[in-house]
Amino acid sequence: MTASERIAGTVANYVDERTGAAKWMKKNLTKVFPDHWSFLLGEIALYSFVILLLSGTFLTFWFDPSQREVIYDGSYAPLKGLEMSAAYASTLDISFEIRGGLLMRQIHHWAALIFMAAIVVHLMRVYFTGAFRKPREFNWIIGVGLLTLGIVEGFLGYSLPDDLLSGTGIRIAEAIIQALPVVGSYLAFFTFGGAFPGEAFIPRIYTVHVLLLPGAFLALITVHLMLVWYQKHTQYPGPGRTEKNVVGYPLFPVYMAKAGGFFFIVFGVTAFLGAVASINPIWLYGPYTPGQISAGSQPDWYMGWLDGLVRMAPPLETYLFGRTISWNILIPGLIVPGILFTGMALYPFIESWMTGDKREHHLLDRPRNAPNRTALGVMSLTFMLVALINGGNDIIAITFDLSINQIMWFSRIGIFVLPPLAFVITKRLCLSLQRADRDLVLHGRETGRLVMMPHGEFVEVHEPISPEKAWLLTQHEQNPPLALEEIDLRGVRRPGVLKNKLRARLSKAHAVAIPKVTAEDLKAIENH
Amino acid sequence: MKRLSQFRRHRIVAPLLLVLALLSIGTTFSIAGAATGEPITAAERSALIDEGQRIFLKGCSSCHGINLEGSAIAPALIGVGAASVDFQVGTGRMPVADMSVQIARKDPVYNEKQVEALAVYVASLALGPEIPGEEHLNYERDGSTAEGGELFRTNCAMCHNFAGQGGALTQGKYAPTVMGVKARHIYEVMVTGPQSMPVFSDKTITPEEKLSIIKWIKAAEAEPQLGGASLGRVGPVTEGLLVWTLGLGLLVGVAVWLAMKAR
Numbered sequence A: 001m002t003a004s005e006r007i008a009g010t011v012a013n014y015v016d017e018r019t020g021a022a023k024w025m026k027k028n029l030t031k032v033f034p035d036h037w038s039f040l041l042g043e044i045a046l047y048s049f050v051i052l053l054l055s056g057t058f059l060t061f062w063f064d065p066s067q068r069e070v071i072y073d074g075s076y077a078p079l080k081g082l083e084m085s086a087a088y089a090s091t092l093d094i095s096f097e098i099r100g101g102l103l104m105r106q107i108h109h110w111a112a113l114i115f116m117a118a119i120v121v122h123l124m125r126v127y128f129t130g131a132f133r134k135p136r137e138f139n140w141i142i143g144v145g146l147l148t149l150g151i152v153e154g155f156l157g158y159s160l161p162d163d164l165l166s167g168t169g170i171r172i173a174e175a176i177i178q179a180l181p182v183v184g185s186y187l188a189f190f191t192f193g194g195a196f197p198g199e200a201f202i203p204r205i206y207t208v209h210v211l212l213l214p215g216a217f218l219a220l221i222t223v224h225l226m227l228v229w230y231q232k233h234t235q236y237p238g239p240g241r242t243e244k245n246v247v248g249y250p251l252f253p254v255y256m257a258k259a260g261g262f263f264f265i266v267f268g269v270t271a272f273l274g275a276v277a278s279i280n281p282i283w284l285y286g287p288y289t290p291g292q293i294s295a296g297s298q299p300d301w302y303m304g305w306l307d308g309l310v311r312m313a314p315p316l317e318t319y320l321f322g323r324t325i326s327w328n329i330l331i332p333g334l335i336v337p338g339i340l341f342t343g344m345a346l347y348p349f350i351e352s353w354m355t356g357d358k359r360e361h362h363l364l365d366r367p368r369n370a371p372n373r374t375a376l377g378v379m380s381l382t383f384m385l386v387a388l389i390n391g392g393n394d395i396i397a398i399t400f401d402l403s404i405n406q407i408m409w410f411s412r413i414g415i416f417v418l419p420p421l422a423f424v425i426t427k428r429l430c431l432s433l434q435r436a437d438r439d440l441v442l443h444g445r446e447t448g449r450l451v452m453m454p455h456g457e458f459v460e461v462h463e464p465i466s467p468e469k470a471w472l473l474t475q476h477e478q479n480p481p482l483a484l485e486e487i488d489l490r491g492v493r494r495p496g497v498l499k500n501k502l503r504a505r506l507s508k509a510h511a512v513a514i515p516k517v518t519a520e521d522l523k524a525i526e527n528h
Numbered sequence B: 001m002k003r004l005s006q007f008r009r010h011r012i013v014a015p016l017l018l019v020l021a022l023l024s025i026g027t028t029f030s031i032a033g034a035a036t037g038e039p040i041t042a043a044e045r046s047a048l049i050d051e052g053q054r055i056f057l058k059g060c061s062s063c064h065g066i067n068l069e070g071s072a073i074a075p076a077l078i079g080v081g082a083a084s085v086d087f088q089v090g091t092g093r094m095p096v097a098d099m100s101v102q103i104a105r106k107d108p109v110y111n112e113k114q115v116e117a118l119a120v121y122v123a124s125l126a127l128g129p130e131i132p133g134e135e136h137l138n139y140e141r142d143g144s145t146a147e148g149g150e151l152f153r154t155n156c157a158m159c160h161n162f163a164g165q166g167g168a169l170t171q172g173k174y175a176p177t178v179m180g181v182k183a184r185h186i187y188e189v190m191v192t193g194p195q196s197m198p199v200f201s202d203k204t205i206t207p208e209e210k211l212s213i214i215k216w217i218k219a220a221e222a223e224p225q226l227g228g229a230s231l232g233r234v235g236p237v238t239e240g241l242l243v244w245t246l247g248l249g250l251l252v253g254v255a256v257w258l259a260m261k262a263r
Helices: A003-019 A021-029 A037-060 A086-096 A101-128 A137-159 A164-178 A184-192 A201-231 A251-276 A301-312 A327-355 A371-391 A393-399 A404-443 A467-474 A497-511 A519-527 B002-007 B013-037 B042-059 B081-090 B112-125 B145-155 B183-192 B207-222 B236-259
Strands: A069-071 A083-085 A317-320 A323-326 A445-452 A458-463
Touching: A003 A021, A021 A251, A037 A101, A037 A201, A037 A251, A037 B236, A069 A086, A083 A086, A086 A101, A101 A137, A101 A251, A101 A301, A101 A371, A101 B236, A137 A164, A137 A201, A137 A301, A137 A327, A164 A184, A164 A301, A164 A327, A184 A201, A251 B236, A301 A327, A301 A371, A301 A404, A301 B236, A317 A327, A323 A327, A327 A371, A327 A497, A371 A393, A371 A404, A371 A497, A393 A404, A404 A467, A404 A519, B042 B112, B081 B112, B081 B183, B145 B207, B183 B207
Parallel strands: none
Antiparallel strands: A069 A083, A317 A323, A445 A458
């Protein structure tokens, strides 16, 4: 035993005698995680969150969340002598007077955009592979909650500097609050502590932005990760991988090193963006005044779809019992997002209701093997993409010499036509891929080698695929649709006929598949 | 003479001579300086008008009419003034190349001298806004950048964007970027209100305020890219695009690399 080993042993023993950590560490440090790049997407979100906490803390040292009027006397000449809020002036000071302040501001903002983008791609991975199925429904709901909170938190951060763009965004948020029937005006007054813009809003959202929501994030992320730990990570199907095991590498040392290194890479990429690319140049926007507005006022991308929906809404209003209901804001600003996010949160339960599948799943689906789910996902993404494109319609119009009206009409029609079209196309693609898989297993890989037979016929030589690959292509389950007879075994009509009919139809749609290759199929071909 | 020779050593003489010298230099300079800004002589003026008429008949009259009366496809130019001609022709918008949606800025077809002749000719038939002289365009001296920024954000940014990069209008029309436009042309555009743009009369925005706006635009033009690549100064759209392409592209690339099996 060398000296250093002896010292390490002494230290470890000292700690263990006082904390009993050895047993816990021994169990958990060897915990196995499966290896796949798509399992690192959630990590990007986690590390961006850490970067947000660190850079955000730096910014709080100098940011003054107050709407008190001050005269700017900093080093940015084009704004010198102007009246502005202390919030805006202090953000200018962070940008121009504080050493490293601008870099930190830009890192904070880029990290926020990366955080949201990573959440979305992580969500896509979880959705398309069916990782949300039992027992992971709660974690799915927590994830949807984190996404929703992320949108709110990002919007509040965008609003804090009190520049012209911030104020415009807050004005739209106020309009959405006011669009709530009956209580809207009162809620807006409560939120702003009086008429817009007032002096209360920035201090209030500051507390929410730096205290309440980060606290909620920490709690939810902790639960999210604890559940992953407890339920163990899902894995892609493959030889030797079952519903009962996890094939991969131990946490220590493999994932400690990988995850630790990945954190620094995420930090590096964010810092790189912060150093080379300008983001939210508030000094160009100028201080917020309700009388001013800029062309091309946009929210950050994660709110862009919402802006796009509001932009495409036709001017519908009704005047009932002395109250105006602005459907043009209410529908795209509250009702549609409400339906979308509720549907997303409930999807695991909807799917298990459709399929009648109440079993645990730890092996992931290949997206093609769940055509209905995959098509539904692509359909939702198409909806979001059309809305997002319309959110930037003015920038697209001026960049590509297009008419903003045409883009709007494209979006108005496209938002109804394109998602169903995407659904049909995706489902067909999935089934085609299944058919290709079937062909591959039955006939092997096309080698591209042509052979001329003695009688002059040309044939392409097929090579059998490896047993591992054949396993991968045939391991998935293909369950028949639910049998929901209207009459039960005793000859009595079941209650809820309509519900059952709907469920049977959905279940049938969900079970559509190209029959996978069975052992009998292979035998038949061998005898052939 | 004796009195003079005695007086010349008086102590008041030196300051007096200094004042006289400055006065004469100032007077000479102001006369000489004014002479260049002085309206041209009647003969020169009529020569210019003739030259302008010649260019107009050749290059403009097929649309705007022989007597500026306009036609089905082009407006009458009676009373548009020299400022309008100087802006439209000086920025290359006229003669027009493509009449589809909006007349775009391009390299001018006529040189400075020809533009001046055209402007003088059009203004000679009916009065309108004049071309501001250089002495009225000293925005460096007479303007205030901060005030100009406020005025720009109040009056211009809703179409031309917060940083003067331009923005979309309805039906494919657009407010062009105000970067790289001569101060004189910016002034004229506010006075004449071409195409979709409103006129900002001297009552709405005083001449001094116009100079402040020009000063702010010139400051925005010269502003270095403070936070790194400016991404077009059009707001969050390009930022979102960059984060989904470069940002996430890099990170997902690294994730793929990290999850690769060691060989």
